[in-house]
Amino acid sequence: MILNNRIALVVGGGNGLGRAIAKVYTREGAIVIVADLDYDAAVETLTQINQSDKGLVYQVDISDAEACRRLVQTVVDRWGRLDILVNCAAISLVDPILEVTPERWDKVFAVNARGAFFCMQAAARVMIPQKFGRIINITSPASKSGFPFFTSYCASKAAVDSMTRCAAVAWAPYGITVNTIAPGRMTGGMVDTIEKEMMKLTGKTEEQLKAERTRDLPMGRRVTPEEVAEAAVWLASDAAAYVTAERFNFSGGMELS
Numbered sequence: 431m432i433l434n435n436r437i438a439l440v441v442g443g444g445n446g447l448g449r450a451i452a453k454v455y456t457r458e459g460a461i462v463i464v465a466d467l468d469y470d471a472a473v474e475t476l477t478q479i480n481q482s483d484k485g486l487v488y489q490v491d492i493s494d495a496e497a498c499r500r501l502v503q504t505v506v507d508r509w510g511r512l513d514i515l516v517n518c519a520a521i522s523l524v525d526p527i528l529e530v531t532p533e534r535w536d537k538v539f540a541v542n543a544r545g546a547f548f549c550m551q552a553a554a555r556v557m558i559p560q561k562f563g564r565i566i567n568i569t570s571p572a573s574k575s576g577f578p579f580f581t582s583y584c585a586s587k588a589a590v591d592s593m594t595r596c597a598a599v600a601w602a603p604y605g606i607t608v609n610t611i612a613p614g615r616m617t618g619g620m621v622d623t624i625e626k627e628m629m630k631l632t633g634k635t636e637e638q639l640k641a642e643r644t645r646d647l648p649m650g651r652r653v654t655p656e657e658v659a660e661a662a663v664w665l666a667s668d669a670a671a672y673v674t675a676e677r678f679n680f681s682g683g684m685e686l687s
């Protein structure tokens with residue numbers, strides 16, 4: 431139980447990787463608070479971690495910076511502190527690069543970059559006086575690659591990489607570590623939605639696309655959210671106290687640094 435009684439807020443914990451992290455954090459003894467735009471999905475995560483306390487689940491739209499602040503405040507009002515923040519919520523809109531509109535660009539940035547930033551800022555305001563904190567931002571190999579169907583997503587994840595480094599340096603004197611995990615292409619989660627959009631744009635079938643987008647992975651398979659979640663345990667643990675500003679690649683060789 432390496433996270434015993436740690437108060438952990440998983441933003442975007444209603445699905446995919448966020449749900450997997452909520453599960454491993456619970457296994458390791460943390461008190462996990464699940465926040466998501468999709469309330470029902472967050473409640474389902476709660477059920478899957480065998481919790482019935484509805485005080486552990488919050489509906490939030492992180493594209494509203496004030497809502498990020500309120501979310502953290504509500505957690506602190508109830509639990510007295512916040513030890514771990516996982517910024518997992520994100521969206522990806524599929525647009526050929528010449529068809530990206532300002533509205534769709536802003537929509538992606540509002541969640542992936544601005545939302546992650548203001549959750550992180552609100553958390554740090556609590557963690558600084560505590561002199562302890564672990565912030566884990568979820569980035570993507572997309573932040574360093576050129577995927578022309580996902581320019582806004584790629585750029586928003588590059589913003590996550592950058593803000594992680596700035597925050598890590600700013601808050602290092604206060605016992606707060608800030609790192610990213612970059613999962614490779616995962617099973618389930620947002621990839622399913624993305625691939626449906628890509629099918630419309632490319633005319634390819636689901637089987638064709640999935641085969642194509644798995645063949646190019648060195649391991650010949652996609653990573654599961656459960657595999658990636660284990661990295662979030664270690665980064666949140668006391669063992670990782672001196673690890674900050676790092677990008678933890680969990681892409682099975684998809685991204686070479």
Ligand SMILES: NC(=O)c1ccc[n+]([C@@H]2O[C@H](COP(=O)([O-])OP(=O)(O)OC[C@H]3O[C@@H](n4cnc5c(N)ncnc54)[C@H](O)[C@@H]3O)[C@@H](O)[C@H]2O)c1
Nearest residue numbers: 442444445446447467491492518519520570615616619620
């Ligand atoms: N799926 C992949 O292959 C992959 C690869 C690399 C990185 N990632 C990153 O991993 C993270 C999780 O991805 P996933 O595939 O599990 O995604 P997912 O779509 O299954 O889960 C994302 C969650 O974020 C929530 N969310 C979306 N907008 C929100 C908002 N405005 N406010 C609050 N919550 C909001 C959704 O409701 C959803 O529950 C994301 O940051 C994603 O960018 C995913």
